[in-house]
Amino acid sequence: VSKIFSAGLDITEMSGKSNEHYAAFWRAVQEMWLKLYGSNMVTIAAINGSSPAGGCLMALCCDYRIMADNPKFAIGLNETQLGIVAPFWFKDTMINTIGNRATELSLQLGQMYPAPEALKFGLVDKLVPEDKVQSAAAAAMSQWLSVPDHARQLTKSMMRKPAIDRLVKQREADINNFVSFISKDSIQKSLQIYMDRLKQKK
Numbered sequence: 001v002s003k004i005f006s007a008g009l010d011i012t013e014m015s016g017k018s019n020e021h022y023a024a025f026w027r028a029v030q031e032m033w034l035k036l037y038g039s040n041m042v043t044i045a046a047i048n049g050s051s052p053a054g055g056c057l058m059a060l061c062c063d064y065r066i067m068a069d070n071p072k073f074a075i076g077l078n079e080t081q082l083g084i085v086a087p088f089w090f091k092d093t094m095i096n097t098i099g100n101r102a103t104e105l106s107l108q109l110g111q112m113y114p115a116p117e118a119l120k121f122g123l124v125d126k127l128v129p130e131d132k133v134q135s136a137a138a139a140a141m142s143q144w145l146s147v148p149d150h151a152r153q154l155t156k157s158m159m160r161k162p163a164i165d166r167l168v169k170q171r172e173a174d175i176n177n178f179v180s181f182i183s184k185d186s187i188q189k190s191l192q193i194y195m196d197r198l199k200q201k202k
């Protein structure tokens, strides 16, 4: 979709459903992160539009991020703005990209960064004109693929393994946490208010 890289997790999957539904949904989200963050392939994010929350997470999972140079497009982990909390593995992924202090600011405020600020913050690696995002991503891919694969893969794994092992160890507890958090009446209410606001904005 033009103007949107990803709208993040589907909020309708997190509201008004059963606990079994929430558990299955969260397991699938964990699986997505484990596969993408843990992939030994080269992954380049071609960010052609806004990328809130889960969308930002997907981009952060990649090895390199190229974003369209348009200040109308914003990226960030904005969970607190929805009244929810970025789980520890979202937080770890961001820390591994921009560091602890910048992550704390970002997460507590639920900040969405317009493209130029995202570059300054290190959330993305490069800005290019909107119509050059795909070609710039292809060029970056060629550069990354020119590095001997075994050395690049071992280096990637060395950098990411501690975060991945942490989720693998706590996977069931993380699902239980998510279910008990998201099914609270107060959280359901916050999500409803956020969705109503999104619709009113039109």
Ligand SMILES: CCCCC/C=C\C/C=C\C=C\CC(=O)SCCNC(=O)CCNC(=O)[C@H](O)C(C)(C)COP(=O)(O)OP(=O)(O)OC[C@H]1O[C@@H](n2cnc3c(N)ncnc32)[C@H](O)[C@@H]1OP(=O)(O)O
Pocket (backbone or CB within 6 Å): 003, 004, 006, 007, 008, 009, 010, 011, 012, 050, 052, 053, 054, 055, 078, 079, 082, 084, 085, 086, 087, 177, 178, 181, 182, 195, 198, 199, 202
């Ligand atoms: C202490 C224990 C902690 C345990 C862990 C607990 C909790 C963690 C839980 C969850 C983590 C979640 C991460 C997420 O990803 S949450 C989702 C965050 N996403 C957003 O905030 C995106 C909101 N959307 C937007 O900002 C805009 O819609 C967007 C910029 C994407 C596009 O703008 P545009 O103007 O083009 O389009 P709209 O008119 O706003 O939207 C069209 C249509 O789509 C609906 N919609 C948008 N985003 C979502 C979404 N993420 N999920 C579901 N539906 C969405 C929007 O409501 C419109 O619908 P309709 O009116 O056409 O029916």
